[in-house]
Amino acid sequence: MPLHPPALSPAQLLDVGRIRAITLDLDDTLWPIWPTIERAEAVLLQWLSEHAPATAAMFRDTESLRAIRNQMVTLRPDLQHDLSALRRESIRLALTQAGDDGALAEPAFDLFFAERQRVQLFEDTHDALGFLASRYPLVAVSNGNADVHHIGIGHYFRHSFSAAVLGVAKPDPRIFHAAAEALQVQPGEVLHVGDDATLDARGAMEAGMQAVWINPAEHAWPYDTPPHATVGSLTALCQLFA
Numbered sequence: 001m002p003l004h005p006p007a008l009s010p011a012q013l014l015d016v017g018r019i020r021a022i023t024l025d026l027d028d029t030l031w032p033i034w035p036t037i038e039r040a041e042a043v044l045l046q047w048l049s050e051h052a053p054a055t056a057a058m059f060r061d062t063e064s065l066r067a068i069r070n071q072m073v074t075l076r077p078d079l080q081h082d083l084s085a086l087r088r089e090s091i092r093l094a095l096t097q098a099g100d101d102g103a104l105a106e107p108a109f110d111l112f113f114a115e116r117q118r119v120q121l122f123e124d125t126h127d128a129l130g131f132l133a134s135r136y137p138l139v140a141v142s143n144g145n146a147d148v149h150h151i152g153i154g155h156y157f158r159h160s161f162s163a164a165v166l167g168v169a170k171p172d173p174r175i176f177h178a179a180a181e182a183l184q185v186q187p188g189e190v191l192h193v194g195d196d197a198t199l200d201a202r203g204a205m206e207a208g209m210q211a212v213w214i215n216p217a218e219h220a221w222p223y224d225t226p227p228h229a230t231v232g233s234l235t236a237l238c239q240l241f242a
Contacts, residue, residue: 013226014191014212014228014229014240015210015228016240016241018188018189018210019136019189019190019191019210020136020183020185020189020190021139021179021180021185021189022132022136022137022138022190022191022192022193023138023139023140023141023176023179023191023192023204023209024138024139024192024193025140025141025142025170025192025195025196025200026140026142026146026148027142027146028195028196029193029194029195029214030121030122030125030153030234031119031121031122031125032120032122033119033144035120036115036116036118036119036120037116038062039115039118040112040115040116040118041062041065041066041112042062043111043115044065044091044111044112044115045059045061045062047108047111048108051104051107051108052095052098052100052101052104052108054099055094055095055097055098055100057098058097058098059098065090065094068090068093068094068097069086069087069090071093072086072089072093073086080169081143081163081164081167081168081169082145082164083143083144083145083163083164084109084113084145084164085164087112087113087145088105088106088109089105091104091105091108091109092105113145116145116146117146117147117150117151119146119151121151121153122233122234124235125153126153127235127238128234128235128237128238129156129234130156131241132156132238132241133157135241136191137183138156138157138158139159139160139161139183140159141161141170141179141192142161142163143162143163143170144162144163145164147160148160158182159179159182161175161178161179161182169199170200171198171199171200171202171203171206172203173203173206176192176203176204176207186208187207187208188208188209188210190204190209190210191210191211191228192204192207192209192210192211192212193212193214193237194211194214195213195214197213197215197221197222197223197227198222200213201213202223202225202227205225205227205228210228211227211228212227212228212230212240213227213229213230214231214232214233215230215232216232216233218232
């Protein structure tokens, strides 16, 4: 006889009947983020080589660009929730350190940002969003700076909230509560879906919501209280409502 009772299965933990709305993370939930960032940084480097050669010589690879972007987090903690501002100011810092015109940060960032919106959706993203949106109002909740309308999936969502706009980032309960308030539902009536165990699943649960953890790599859950369900894909998420 086991010393402890067996854990409930995800299907037993998730109460579908309570759900009146769904919030979704974006990066690494609806598309893989790092291939997008790496491509955007490569495009930025090419632009710098043509318009700011001294900067391109000083920051020769994407790792160097990422390092100065991370440095900006320390230099400007007031921008920690605004990834666009952090990236723009890190480009400006790189330009001025190299002796180039800091004003070039504006067009350089615009180019980077446009490329950052060219994401490659997971194969089941459109089908999953269409399925979910036909049943519940959806709200995007992201710490990043992706724009669902630029990406071409804005029609699935009633609202889109970012840390830059609200001034708070996941796992702060206020960003989750803002989504619930926008739909005029209680946090306990919202299901949040995301790939990050801490920012998404645990954050949503601490905000009073149900949570589904998207975990295709089958990582171990790092906390005592498990999410209401764990799935390996958006398709598997939709199957919870079958």
